[in-house]
Amino acid sequence: MREETLQPVSSDVDIVSARQKGRELAAKAGFSEGDQTVIAAAISEIARNILMYAKRGEVSVTLANSEDRIGVIVVARDQGPGISDVARALQDGYSTSGGLGLGLPGARRLMDEFEIHSAPGQGTTVTMKKWRRSA
Amino acid sequence: MEVPILKQGHFLIASIQSALTDADLSQLREALVLRVGKLRARGVIVDVTALDVMDSFAVRTLRDIAHMTRLRGAETVIVGIQPEVAFAMVQLGLTLKGVATALDLEEGLAFLDRFTKERFERA
Numbered sequence: 001m002r003e004e005t006l007q008p009v010s011s012d013v014d015i016v017s018a019r020q021k022g023r024e025l026a027a028k029a030g031f032s033e034g035d036q037t038v039i040a041a042a043i044s045e046i047a048r049n050i051l052m053y054a055k056r057g058e059v060s061v062t063l064a065n066s067e068d069r070i071g072v073i074v075v076a077r078d079q080g081p082g083i084s085d086v087a088r089a090l091q092d093g094y095s096t097s098g099g100l101g102l103g104l105p106g107a108r109r110l111m112d113e114f115e116i117h118s119a120p121g122q123g124t125t126v127t128m129k130k131w132r133r134s135a
Numbered sequence: 136m137e138v139p140i141l142k143q144g145h146f147l148i149a150s151i152q153s154a155l156t157d158a159d160l161s162q163l164r165e166a167l168v169l170r171v172g173k174l175r176a177r178g179v180i181v182d183v184t185a186l187d188v189m190d191s192f193a194v195r196t197l198r199d200i201a202h203m204t205r206l207r208g209a210e211t212v213i214v215g216i217q218p219e220v221a222f223a224m225v226q227l228g229l230t231l232k233g234v235a236t237a238l239d240l241e242e243g244l245a246f247l248d249r250f251t252k253e254r255f256e257r258a
Contacts, residue, residue: 012157019188020154037188037219041227044190048157092228100191106227 003028003063007047009076010056015047018059022074025061029070031132039072039130042110045103046076046126052097054080054124064129071131074111076124083118090116138163140170145177146247147209148240151185160196167200171209177255178247179204182240184215194229201234210250212236214243 005025007018019040026036043059050057057078064071083089090108095101104126108114111128118124136159141148147170149163167179181197183189189197201211212235216224224230235250237243 016154016156019190023187034219034222037217038223038226040188041190041223044188044192045227048190048192100195100229102191102228106191106229109226109228110223 004060006058006060008056008058009047009050009078012051015044015051018047018061019043022059022061022072025063026072026130029063029072029132031072031130035130035132038110039074042107042128042130043074043076045107046074046128049103049124049126050076050078050080052099053083054078056080057123069131071112071129074126074128074130076126076128078125079123082120082122082124083116084120086116086118138166140166142174142176143244145175145251146180146244147171147174147176147178148180148182150182153185154187155193157192157196160193164196164200164203167211168203168207171204171207176209177251179209179211180240180243180247181211181213182215182243183213183220184217184239186220187217189216189220189224189229191227191229194224194231198231198234201231210235210247210254212243212246214239 005021022043023036023040026039059076062073064073092105093101111130113129115127138149204211214237237246
């Protein structure tokens with residue numbers, strides 16, 4: 001099983017599309033409704049970050065089979081200004097946009113694995129994974 | 136998509152029908168703050184039963200609606216937060232502190248009835 005969806009993000013409608021596509025794929029992978037919602041919420045936060053800080057970018061969601069487990073891999077990429085202090089951006093309540101500052105740290109709490117690569121002028125790539133609880 | 140706002144007695148009921156964009160949510164906030172005055176409403180119910188996810192922007196906007204309408208003299212209650220949505224909200228760190236919530240429309244109306252009775256009939 002390998003499937004992928006790609007959603008360009010350049011307006012608020014794309015945030016809704018990105019999280020809906022992610023939810024559909026998570027449903028296909030057999031995630032519970034609770035986990036589908038968790039994945040959709042995490043996608044919504046990182047897609048909004050793209051729009052807010054980089055204006056445009058993309059979110060891909062891929063089904064992943066790894067030996068004994070099934071999951072989804074979400075990758076959000078942009079060529080925006082990048083983040084100068086990644087550690088700080090991952091702190092609850094820290095925001096340079098007047099938002100709640102819960103986007104990145106919240107998404108990290110929602111997912112099982114979370115990685116962020118960013119540097120000023122280099123854009124930002126966030127990779128998040130969620131694994132299905134084995135039955 | 137614009138959220139329909141109905142008037143029932145002294146209350147406004149905004150019943151969200153489908154997924155909303157950030158712009159839709161902001162539009163709902165402006166509409167409710169205006170209509171509380173125009174229709175002299177004492178209470179507002181925002182029914183979010185149809186929302187399958189609430190992220191930080193949605194929660195912030197709902198909180199703003201509650202605080203802004205309160206400044207205009209009307210109490211807001213959010214009804215219909217689904218169990219999975221509540222679970223994800225708490226993990227995200229989103230709380231709706233200081234905002235009334237109720238299980239569903241019926242409970243929301245009962246809450247507003249009690250609340251406004253106390254406030255307006257004692258005076």
